[in-house]
Amino acid sequence: TVNMYYYMETYPSVSRNFILNGGAYVEIEPIKNLKIKSQIGTDTRFIFGNAYSVPSSKLRSGTGAKSKSGQMTSNNTITNTIEYRFDIQNDHQISVLAGHEGISNWYDYFAASSSGQDEDRMLRLQDGKQSTYSISESMSRSKFLSFFGHADYSYQGKYNLDATIRNDASSRFGSNVRNAMFWSVGAKWNARNENFVKQTPWLNDFSAKISYGTQGNASIGDYAHLALIGTTTSYNEGNSWIISQPSNNDLTWEKQSLFSIGVSGRVLNRLDLEFEVYNRNTTSMLMDVPYPYTSGFSSLTANVGGLNNKGVDITDRKSVV
Numbered sequence: 001t002v003n004m005y006y007y008m009e010t011y012p013s014v015s016r017n018f019i020l021n022g023g024a025y026v027e028i029e030p031i032k033n034l035k036i037k038s039q040i041g042t043d044t045r046f047i048f049g050n051a052y053s054v055p056s057s058k059l060r061s062g063t064g065a066k067s068k069s070g071q072m073t074s075n076n077t078i079t080n081t082i083e084y085r086f087d088i089q090n091d092h093q094i095s096v097l098a099g100h101e102g103i104s105n106w107y108d109y110f111a112a113s114s115s116g117q118d119e120d121r122m123l124r125l126q127d128g129k130q131s132t133y134s135i136s137e138s139m140s141r142s143k144f145l146s147f148f149g150h151a152d153y154s155y156q157g158k159y160n161l162d163a164t165i166r167n168d169a170s171s172r173f174g175s176n177v178r179n180a181m182f183w184s185v186g187a188k189w190n191a192r193n194e195n196f197v198k199q200t201p202w203l204n205d206f207s208a209k210i211s212y213g214t215q216g217n218a219s220i221g222d223y224a225h226l227a228l229i230g231t232t233t234s235y236n237e238g239n240s241w242i243i244s245q246p247s248n249n250d251l252t253w254e255k256q257s258l259f260s261i262g263v264s265g266r267v268l269n270r271l272d273l274e275f276e277v278y279n280r281n282t283t284s285m286l287m288d289v290p291y292p293y294t295s296g297f298s299s300l301t302a303n304v305g306g307l308n309n310k311g312v313d314i315t316d317r318k319s320v321v
Contacts, residue, residue: 010057018046033085044074049111054120064117066125074106093154103144105222110137142222145169160188170218170253174225177252184213205266212260216253220286224301225251246297254286254303262313274315282307 023041030036048070055064081099088094112135114128125133148166165183172178188209191197197206223245230244262276284303291297 007059010059011051011053013049013051015050016048020044034082035084036082037080039077039079041077042074044076045072047071052123054123055118056120062118063115064120064123064128065113065115066117066123066128067111067113068125069109069111071109072107074104076104076106078102091156093152093157095150095152097150099148101144101146101148105140105142107138107140109139111135140222141171143171144218156193158190158193160190162186164213168216168218168253172218172220172222172224173252174249177250180216180253180255182214182216182255184211184215186211186213202268203265204269206263207265208261208263210261212258214255214257216255217286218253220251220301225249243296246291246295246300248300248302250303251286251301252284252303254282254284256280256282271316274313276313277311278313279310280308282309 021043023039025037025039027035027037048068050068052066053060053064055062057064079099079101081097083095083097085093085095112125112133114125114134115132116129117123117127119127146166146168148164150164151162153161163183163185165181167179167181169179186209189207191206191208197203225248226245227243227247228245229241231239232242258278258280260276260278262274264272264274266272283306285305285307286301287304288299289302289304290299
């Protein structure tokens with residue numbers, strides 16, 4: 001059994017994290033109920049790692065090791081919207097919104113290590129044996145651009161309709177197929193203010209809803225659609241370049257549609273009930289397709305296959321007043 005205090009004394013590892021997470025916005029209302037808003041946000045992180053093991057440690061057999069690394073990730077967003085809300089005779093509430101959003105992601109990383117240090121006071125990277133030197137780096141970037149619109153209608157707070165449409169573009173896909181259109185519509189009946197609910201003492205709340213919508217998935221590597229050049233040291237320990245990934249200019253969004261219909265209510269002020277039927281259909285799934293090794297590649301990311309999920313969700317939540 002290793003004494004953990006001794007282990008931490010002879011194998012120290014320190015990570016310093018600097019995080020900038022925040023946002024700001026400007027909103028104006030040039031005329032009543034018309035709001036124009038511009039918002040920016042960032043989540044930026046700097047992470048520096050420093051780890052070593054001392055040669056005098058009984059766990060190291062007289063040789064030390066050292067590694068250092070640095071990493072930066074930055075996710076930045078800008079969103080611009082214009083929204084107008086108005087009422088008609090206090091019974092009809094209508095709102096319309098249009099907007100634009102841009103997202104930029106950036107990742108940069110490097111690491112270096114060496115081993116073979118033979119003195120506790122000589123633990124720099126260059127104090128290790130040259131044959132053990134190791135360095136590596138990687139960098140990745142991606143961008144998303146979206147335009148969207150939304151409309152919402154409500155009558156006396158009982159009947160609600162909403163619709164959304166958006167166009168999304170991602171740098172992770174080929175230039176001719178990186179844009180896709182998605183949309184959704186929905187309706188809800190909130191019967192809380194209906195007379196039959198008010199006159200039914202044991203029924204405290206009741207609502208019904210129906211919706212259909214589509215959405216996209218772009219959760220793949222930033223350069224999965226490009227032919228990439230990499231390096232290898234297979235020849236005489238010298239560096240040379242290779243084609244490490246084939247291209248797929250037709251790589252595009254994975255698409256999903258969802259239809260759902262459900263009811264919910266509250267009974268006797270103690271029991272919440274929800275019942276929902278749904279049908280989710282996924283097409284153009286983003287998957288790694290195996291390649292024959294004679295091609296020089298093991299796999300390629302492509303849009304293949306589909307998946308269907310359907311079912312019934314019943315939720316029974318008891319609450320105590």
